[in-house]
């Protein structure tokens with residue numbers, strides 16, 4: 511058989527075409543797996559599956575992934591030591607996530623690194639009913655201490671938009687008020703936060719910020735809270751439980767609840783008053799917790815500490831990439847301990863009977 515050179519070229523092109531097509535089909539198949547259940551397969555029964563992640567919200571809408579830690583040339587700072595450092599506290603978890611304590615990081619170095627990324631940090635805060643009274647102190651102290659010189663967008667969720675105080679914000683900082691329904695049960699206000707944050711991320715925040723912190727309003731900042739707090743998934747160790755053994759943690763202990771944690775499990779007891787991370791991570795967290803809160807409600811069970819219980823369950827199986835020490839969530843009712851060198855953020859003492867809609 512004799513082929514003309516045209517026919518030879520045609521056959522060659524056909525073969526190249528088939529190879530490219532096969533390559534594409536192969537790539538799409540694995541890419542699909544990467545976007546789906548693949549990275550959750552190590553989780554046990556926590557239902558973070560393809561349906562929980564990004565079905566209504568495509569991955570592409572999130573602005574950023576965790577970036578490389580780039581330090582500018584000729585930035586001078588103290589040499590890090592391999593041998594000397596804090597020895598009175600543990601600054602790393604068994605899965606090698608840092609636990610942020612004063613003295614374990616260089617504040618100027620971390621701020622410089624993150625400032626060059628030109629990021630925006632969303633901060634959600636709920637002020638429903640009489641809790642609007644906490645807003646002024648919260649915002650005024652945040653302007654003094656919270657991610658100073660960064661782009662910060664506060665999202666205030668309230669049923670009383672007219673009572674949101676006007677606070678002078680520094681350059682690069684912005685505040686949105688989002689109206690939400692009131693309630694005559696504080697448990698419901700507290701528990702619905704997950705759903706409301708999830709919805710706000712979908713509708714607005716995902717387009718406006720890179721990182722997010724979700725904070726309690728009944729608190730004040732007292733000292734620097736900087737870029738050392740930023741990470742993929744960030745949780746804070748509860749100030750009342752960091753010296754306790756896990757069987758004393760106030761996890762939800764009834765197997766009937768989706769927040770259930772057995773007595774012999776648990777890493778730390780995390781506070782519900784502070785969680786954060788990349789928008790995409792916090793979106794998944796709020797979505798899973800919201801679904802579990804709703805499943806419990808359908809089964810007429812309310813976890814011991816509402817969303818805090820669900821948060822703890824989520825974080826037990828979806829390990830945070832960075833933990834903030836109790837410096838970042840103290841309580842004015844608690845005497846300072848020697849390992850806490852600085853109190854950065856602390857809950858104020860409040861009269862529950864006066865401030866909450868029910869007791």
Ligand code: UDP
Nearest residue numbers: 636637638639641696699700726727728866
């Ligand atoms: N919250 C609110 N109105 C209420 C009850 C709670 O806005 O009537 C919000 C508020 O942001 C508050 C958070 O839910 O900081 C958690 O409730 P709270 O601080 O009372 O719980 P605690 O920290 O005392 O456990």
Ligand code: MN
Nearest residue numbers: 726728783857
């Ligand atoms: Mn609180």
